[in-house]
Amino acid sequence: xxxxxxxxxxxxxxxxxxxxxxxxxxxxxxxxxxxxxxxxxxxxxxxxxxxxxxxxxxxxxxxxxxxxxxxxxxxxxxxxxxxxxxxxxxxxxxxxxxxxxxxxxxxxxxxxxxxxxxxxxxxxxxxxxxxxxxxxxxxxxxxxxxxxxxxxxxxxxxxxxxxxxxxxxxxxxxxxxxxxxxxxxxxxxxxxxxxxxxxxxxxxxxxxxxxxxxxxxxxxxxxxxxxxxxxxxxxxxxxxxxxxxxxxxxxxxxxxxxxxxxxxxxxxxxxxxxxxxxxxxxxxxxxxxxxxxxxxxxxxxxxxxxxxxxxxxxxxxxxxxxxxxxxxxxxxxxxxxxxxxxxxxxxxxx
Amino acid sequence: xxxxxxxxxxxxxxxxxxxxxxxxxxxxxxxxxxxxxxxxxxxxxxxxxxxxxxxxxxxxxxxxxxxxxxxxxxxxxxxxxxxxxxxxxxxxxxxxxxxxxxxxxxxxxxxxxxxxxxxxxxxxxxxxxxxxxxxxxxxxxxxxxxxxxxxxxxxxxxxxxxxxxxxxxxxxxxxxxxxxxxxxxxxxxxxxxxxxxxxxxxxxxxxxxxxxxxxxxxxxxxxxxxxxxxxxxxxxxxxxxxxxxxxxxxxxxxxxxxxxxxxxxxxxxxxxxxx
Amino acid sequence: xxxxxxxxxxxxxxxxxxxxxxxxxxxxxxxxxxxxxxxxxxxxxxxxxxxxxxxxxxxxxxxxxxxxxxxxxxxxxxxxxxxxxxxxxxxxxxxxxxxxxxxxxxxxxxxxxxxxxxxxxxxxxxxxxxxxxxxxxxxxxxxxxxxxxxxxxxxxxxxxxxxxxxxxxxxxxxxxxxxxxxxxxxxxxxxxxxxxxxxxxxxxxxxxxxxxxxxxxxxxxxxxxxxxxxxxxxxxxxxxxxxxxxxxxxxxxxxxxxxxxxxxxxxxxxxxxxxxxxxxxxxxxxxxxxxxxxxxxxxxxxxxxx
Numbered sequence: 001x002x003x004x005x006x007x008x009x010x011x012x013x014x015x016x017x018x019x020x021x022x023x024x025x026x027x028x029x030x031x032x033x034x035x036x037x038x039x040x041x042x043x044x045x046x047x048x049x050x051x052x053x054x055x056x057x058x059x060x061x062x063x064x065x066x067x068x069x070x071x072x073x074x075x076x077x078x079x080x081x082x083x084x085x086x087x088x089x090x091x092x093x094x095x096x097x098x099x100x101x102x103x104x105x106x107x108x109x110x111x112x113x114x115x116x117x118x119x120x121x122x123x124x125x126x127x128x129x130x131x132x133x134x135x136x137x138x139x140x141x142x143x144x145x146x147x148x149x150x151x152x153x154x155x156x157x158x159x160x161x162x163x164x165x166x167x168x169x170x171x172x173x174x175x176x177x178x179x180x181x182x183x184x185x186x187x188x189x190x191x192x193x194x195x196x197x198x199x200x201x202x203x204x205x206x207x208x209x210x211x212x213x214x215x216x217x218x219x220x221x222x223x224x225x226x227x228x229x230x231x232x233x234x235x236x237x238x239x240x241x242x243x244x245x246x247x248x249x250x251x252x253x254x255x256x257x258x259x260x261x262x263x264x265x266x267x268x269x270x271x272x273x274x275x276x277x278x279x280x281x282x283x284x285x286x287x288x289x290x291x292x293x294x295x296x297x298x299x300x301x302x303x304x305x306x307x308x309x310x311x312x313x314x315x316x317x318x319x320x321x322x323x324x325x326x327x328x329x330x331x332x333x334x335x336x337x338x339x340x341x342x343x344x345x346x347x348x349x350x
Numbered sequence: 351x352x353x354x355x356x357x358x359x360x361x362x363x364x365x366x367x368x369x370x371x372x373x374x375x376x377x378x379x380x381x382x383x384x385x386x387x388x389x390x391x392x393x394x395x396x397x398x399x400x401x402x403x404x405x406x407x408x409x410x411x412x413x414x415x416x417x418x419x420x421x422x423x424x425x426x427x428x429x430x431x432x433x434x435x436x437x438x439x440x441x442x443x444x445x446x447x448x449x450x451x452x453x454x455x456x457x458x459x460x461x462x463x464x465x466x467x468x469x470x471x472x473x474x475x476x477x478x479x480x481x482x483x484x485x486x487x488x489x490x491x492x493x494x495x496x497x498x499x500x501x502x503x504x505x506x507x508x509x510x511x512x513x514x515x516x517x518x519x520x521x522x523x524x525x526x527x528x529x530x531x532x533x534x535x536x537x538x539x540x541x542x543x544x545x546x547x548x549x550x551x552x553x554x555x556x557x558x559x560x561x562x563x564x565x566x567x568x569x570x571x572x573x574x575x576x577x578x579x580x581x582x583x584x585x586x587x588x589x590x591x592x593x594x595x596x597x598x599x600x601x602x603x604x605x606x607x608x609x610x611x612x613x614x615x616x617x618x619x620x621x622x623x624x625x
Numbered sequence: 626x627x628x629x630x631x632x633x634x635x636x637x638x639x640x641x642x643x644x645x646x647x648x649x650x651x652x653x654x655x656x657x658x659x660x661x662x663x664x665x666x667x668x669x670x671x672x673x674x675x676x677x678x679x680x681x682x683x684x685x686x687x688x689x690x691x692x693x694x695x696x697x698x699x700x701x702x703x704x705x706x707x708x709x710x711x712x713x714x715x716x717x718x719x720x721x722x723x724x725x726x727x728x729x730x731x732x733x734x735x736x737x738x739x740x741x742x743x744x745x746x747x748x749x750x751x752x753x754x755x756x757x758x759x760x761x762x763x764x765x766x767x768x769x770x771x772x773x774x775x776x777x778x779x780x781x782x783x784x785x786x787x788x789x790x791x792x793x794x795x796x797x798x799x800x801x802x803x804x805x806x807x808x809x810x811x812x813x814x815x816x817x818x819x820x821x822x823x824x825x826x827x828x829x830x831x832x833x834x835x836x837x838x839x840x841x842x843x844x845x846x847x848x849x850x851x852x853x854x855x856x857x858x859x860x861x862x863x864x865x866x867x868x869x870x871x872x873x874x875x876x877x878x879x880x881x882x883x884x885x886x887x888x889x890x891x892x893x894x895x896x897x898x899x900x901x902x903x904x905x906x907x908x909x910x911x912x913x914x915x916x917x918x919x920x921x922x923x924x925x926x927x928x929x930x931x
Contacts, residue, residue, distance in 0.1 A: 064579070074891050343894075349880050361720070369736070388756070428657065429654070432654035438650075450658055460866050460883050461866070569743070596738060
């Protein structure tokens with residue numbers, strides 16, 4: 001029995017060692033350290049990571065989060081350090097106000113000059129000190145017209161006749177945002193009565209839902225498990241490739257325009273490598289490749305003309321001004337409202 | 351009069367089918383040529399190929415094995431000596447200590463995970479370290495040791511009480527007594543404890559989730575992250591390989607025990623024959 | 626009297642130093658326990674009773690009644706899962722114990738084998754089976770179950786035809802996940818205890834005229850109780866506190882205590898004080914349940930995972 005154990009343990013150790021070396025056979029030139037990146041799921045062309053590692057010799061530890069709120073919790077909890085994080089506009093504003101970001105050394109991010117003019121000096125980082133835009137896009141409804149018919153309004157998500165096939169955002173900001181927009185209010189309102197109405201609407205919706213999801217939405221809509229759900233425009237393009245039946249619409253009541261930006265949190269161990277990474281991702285060639293893969297819109301001014309996608313995709317990536325005018329961007333909310341959001345979200349999910 | 355118990359047998363068979371059906375589904379669809387998890391469209395090894403070139407999965411497998419082996423060995427060491435120490439204590443000290451020892455076993459693992467993460471984060475702020483492999487290892491050792499102790503204590507109680515005396519009468523120092531006499535006697539308990547601790551470590555998800563931090567990932571954590579995104583049949587491939595590995599290991603262990611049994615039986619028969 | 630027995634067991638009235646040295650083996654672990662088991666739990670209590678600003682507060686508990694549905698649901702689902710595990714596990718354990726030792730070993734090995742496959746994977750497996758477009762529903766569709774059911778309601782104007790049974794994202798799916806994951810933990814302890822029952826006791830009962838039903842009720846059942854209690858413990862506690870099973874099989878529509886706590890620490894609503902308060906209450910509930918059950922069982926707790 002003892003011998004057997006020894007044999008098994010040594011086999012285990014051998015397997016462990018073996019699995020560590022040369023799994024993909026790539027060679028990293030003399031290691032220049034590493035960089036810890038924390039990004040949304042399904043939000044990068046993984047080839048770019050390998051390319052970055054080969055070009056610079058810096059190892060990338062890539063981890064993903066499901067929502068801004070989750071990223072915030074993990075950072076606030078402490079005990080972890082990331083070098084590059086990619087939150088959304090309102091979350092960047094919140095992190096800045098809570099002193100959780102490092103100012104960037106833009107002299108190391110020369111590609112910043114390639115960013116389009118309308119993507120600079122945005123409301124969440126007006127002096128361009130803490131962030132570099134990564135991708136932007138819109139929120140809309142993704143649906144299968146064969147199952148739920150034509151859709152042009154948020155009402156479809158609350159319609160009992162679609163019961164059991166509806167998915168909803170699994171984060172408080174996007175979910176409440178949709179309810180508020182449907183009711184005709186601003187998504188940044190702090191008016192308690194308006195917020196309460198939005199919450200009541202979400203409560204009524206819950207029994208109709210198939211689930212609260214983030215990236216799990218890909219599988220469900222592609223396979224036909226669900227038939228309608230709100231999500232981001234870029235992800236729609238990805239899903240459309242797998243399931244051409246799906247269509248996208250930005251509802252007539254208006255929607256959300258978001259900008260995700262790369263920042264460096266306080267306490268980052270590899271600030272230089274982080275800036276190298278940010279610079280790399282902002283270059284036209286990389287940003288374009290990334291945009292083509294994930295379907296989101298690059299903030300890089302040259303990409304719009306050079307990008308190699310079909311017309312339909314381009315129309316989704318670059319919506320016309322009339323549509324953009326209907327879209328509102330989230331801003332950071334005062335602490336009292338944030339607490340309200342948290343409390344209401346927990347109550348809703350319970 | 352032997353009863354047939356057929357009802358019981360059928361029920362048991364059905365239960366086993368219930369236990370294994372999902373695993374069979376996983377294995378079958380790991381060879382599916384499309385990503386679908388419920389429609390079969392052809393045979394392929396594609397997902398296995400992707401699995402072996404997936405750096406994250408491979409490195410988290412390595413992390414899991416490393417942590418589990420280190421943690422269970424350390425737990426076996428500390429636990430065995432702790433058990434010997436407890437054995438020698440008066441009951442009024444031993445009982446409350448054993449009660450505290452049982453806490454990681456009885457407590458829900460999410461509480462163990464959350465409480466340890468609170469400890470590590472607070473201590474980390476003061477002493478300047480982060481969640482990482484070290485904290486992961488400490489967490490695993492913490493919940494492994496109780497299993498070792500619970501496995502070794504019964505063996506200690508089965509010891510002949512005069513062993514200590516006998517050894518010392520024959521001239522052993524207490525050091526030698528422990529190493530040459532006691533430990534070999536309780537070895538089955540130690541081995542069992544080691545195996546259970548190893549199993550618990552490999553299978554753990556929740557405690558690792560809260561204590562591993564940003565730089566390391568165990569296999570369970572990687573699998574969890576995979577289920578929260580677009581699901582790739584890579585997960586099915588992982589399941590199949592895990593299943594095959596464990597099955598082979600168990601077969602080996604059982605076959606060896608069978609052979610040992612047979613060898614012992616033959617020896618016994620021979621001895622009885624001559625006596 | 627007791628002292629004498631103790632000192633004989635402790636190896637004679639040898640030198641105090643000797644005994645001390647042997648006890649000292651446990652000291653490193655006692656320190657370990659203090660740092661890594663006791664202090665963390667105290668930290669939870671501290672967090673539970675403090676507010677974000679740092680002062681003592683009972684506010685975290687004030688909001689508890691709002692979460693009563695979550696507590697209730699978790700306890701109820703865990704209870705249902707435990708009962709089913711018992712109803713399925715006990716007969717199976719009984720059946721296994723009646724086979725030859727060699728078969729027993731094989732059967733027990735087969736019960737343990739799924740346990741070694743990561744429980745995330747085992748839960749994920751059920752997704753493929755239970756989904757609306759999953760295996761079960763496809764199977765029902767292919768044999769015409771839905772067509773048949775729809776035809777029964779042919780004349781009803783209010784009836785919408787069904788294309789699938791709602792299996793996933795229900796309480797039932799979560800309970801099924803719990804049963805599937807924890808059933809081996811019920812079977813193993815019970816079997817190991819039943820097997821130790823002296824067969825002569827059963828024979829004696831039969832000789833005294835008891836039918837098999839009575840033998841079971843009055844002899845086997847009471848003697849196997851300690852195994853049953855171990856099993857219940859090893860099923861109920863994880864079931865009450867899981868968050869993975871509900872996340873995978875209900876997509877966030879069925880929220881359990883584990884989900885609630887996870888949300889407060891690394892999830893979408895950061896509030897470790899609330900999370901600690903809920904954890905504290907969960908610990909208290911578990912301790913109460915354990916002590917109630919210990920009244921039924923007797924003797925020391927042992928992890929019966931053999």
